[in-house]
Amino acid sequence: MTAPEPQRLLIWGAGAIGGCIGAYLIRAGHDVTFVDVAAAHVQAIREGGLKIVGPIEEFTVQALAFTPDELEGQWDTVLLCTKAQDTEAAGKALAPHLTGNGMLVSVQNGLNPLILNPILGKERVLGSFVNFGADYLEPGTVTYSGRGAVVIGEQDGEFTPRARRMHALLCQFEPNAVLSPNIYGYLWSKLGYGALLFATAVTNDGIADALARPEDRELYIELGREVLRVAAAEGVRPEAFNGFDPAAFMPGASESQARASMDEMVAFNRKSAKTHSGIWRDLAVRKRRTEVDAQLGWVVEFGQRLGVPTPITARLVEQVHELEDGRRELSRSNLDELRGLLPAVQGRA
Numbered sequence: 269m270t271a272p273e274p275q276r277l278l279i280w281g282a283g284a285i286g287g288c289i290g291a292y293l294i295r296a297g298h299d300v301t302f303v304d305v306a307a308a309h310v311q312a313i314r315e316g317g318l319k320i321v322g323p324i325e326e327f328t329v330q331a332l333a334f335t336p337d338e339l340e341g342q343w344d345t346v347l348l349c350t351k352a353q354d355t356e357a358a359g360k361a362l363a364p365h366l367t368g369n370g371m372l373v374s375v376q377n378g379l380n381p382l383i384l385n386p387i388l389g390k391e392r393v394l395g396s397f398v399n400f401g402a403d404y405l406e407p408g409t410v411t412y413s414g415r416g417a418v419v420i421g422e423q424d425g426e427f428t429p430r431a432r433r434m435h436a437l438l439c440q441f442e443p444n445a446v447l448s449p450n451i452y453g454y455l456w457s458k459l460g461y462g463a464l465l466f467a468t469a470v471t472n473d474g475i476a477d478a479l480a481r482p483e484d485r486e487l488y489i490e491l492g493r494e495v496l497r498v499a500a501a502e503g504v505r506p507e508a509f510n511g512f513d514p515a516a517f518m519p520g521a522s523e524s525q526a527r528a529s530m531d532e533m534v535a536f537n538r539k540s541a542k543t544h545s546g547i548w549r550d551l552a553v554r555k556r557r558t559e560v561d562a563q564l565g566w567v568v569e570f571g572q573r574l575g576v577p578t579p580i581t582a583r584l585v586e587q588v589h590e591l592e593d594g595r596r597e598l599s600r601s602n603l604d605e606l607r608g609l610l611p612a613v614q615g616r617a
């Protein structure tokens with residue numbers, strides 16, 4: 269593939285994901301502007317550049333950075349990289365900066381295009397699924413901890429020139445980036461994997477250690493199944509990535525298939541320097557609200573609409589809220605409580 273022409277890009281949300289992708293694109297010669305509500309981060313980028321640290325490579329790029337109220341101008345290409353609970357506010361704030369026939373790419377976990385379509389018009393919104401590991405470390409610095417899947421696609425699956433152009437750009441960050449006709453298949457799979465990550469994050473165990481615990485295997489498998497039953501009822505064809513094999517959690521799959529996928533997820537996470545999920549970091553380190561409603565909330569809501577029960581997911585959402593509010597502590601006993609729901613769930617199945 270020949271290197272794409274230098275392009276002018278706006279990255280809205282310059283944290284772990286936006287910062288990493290943006291830094292690589294600047295290094296590849298693109299004209300990237302960052303926008304972020306974290307004023308100290310914006311200031312640090314302006315003064316010392318954006319630093320990428322961690323086991324993959326370390327480098328600093330000089331970059332333009334603004335808070336939303338300072339920004340002027342319009343862009344044909346905008347990457348939205350905020351947490352999913354900030355999507356609506358960010359979508360409204362960035363709308364005046366997206367040209368009439370421009371494209372907004374949601375590079376987030378969750379079904380964010382569904383929130384952005386009414387704000388920006390469906391024809392301007394593309395989806396992207398990412399599973400590389402990164403963390404905002406301190407103002408001006410982001411850790412890139414582990415490579416992972418990067419996927420881009422139009423919502424209707426067409427391989428348009430703009431989707432191909434964006435794919436070529438993303439390949440300058442992750443050479444194995446995929447242009448997919450089924451971006452919602454990936455986003456739903458990430459909700460399945462995300463449910464497992466949320467469960468690991470109600471304990472203090474790292475992702476790999478938590479997913480490897482024999483006592484909790486059945487619980488994780490049932491959680492994955494709940495999400496994928498909803499996806500199947502919605503008519504989605506979920507896609508595999510980084511050890512998460514959706515077929516192993518679909519109706520009719522054997523226990524051993526699910527356990528094999530769990531083992532592969534453990535192996536994938538063992539390789540990453542990101543030991544704990546962003547969810548755990550929000551709860552334990554940054555002491556702030558998580559994306560739980562903007563991710564697992566979708567699963568429960570779609571489940572209710574489609575008549576698919578999601579009792580474990582729903583209880584997990586409540587537990588995460590209790591943790592956010594300081595009414596519960598991070599502990600393996602939270603998973604014991606969720607495991608207590610299994611006999612009733614399995615009796616019904």
Ligand SMILES: NC(=O)C1=CN([C@@H]2O[C@H](COP(=O)(O)OP(=O)(O)OC[C@H]3O[C@@H](n4cnc5c(N)ncnc54)[C@H](OP(=O)(O)O)[C@@H]3O)[C@@H](O)[C@H]2O)C=CC1
Nearest residue numbers: 281283284285304305306350352354358376377401402404
């Ligand atoms: N980090 C990871 O390893 C992975 C993350 N993801 C997903 O990628 C998405 C981005 O996550 P991540 O990069 O980790 O999040 P971060 O919190 O690191 O970065 C988001 C940045 O956006 C800022 N922000 C919040 N609201 C707005 C707004 N309205 N306008 C502009 N900036 C805003 C945040 O500021 P403030 O902090 O002050 O709110 C923060 O600096 C999420 O959906 C996440 O689930 C997916 C795979 C892996």
Ligand SMILES: CC(C)(CO)C(=O)C(=O)O
Nearest residue numbers: 399400401402545546547
């Ligand atoms: C753990 C990770 C990177 C998925 O591998 C993630 O999506 C998160 O931190 O929320």
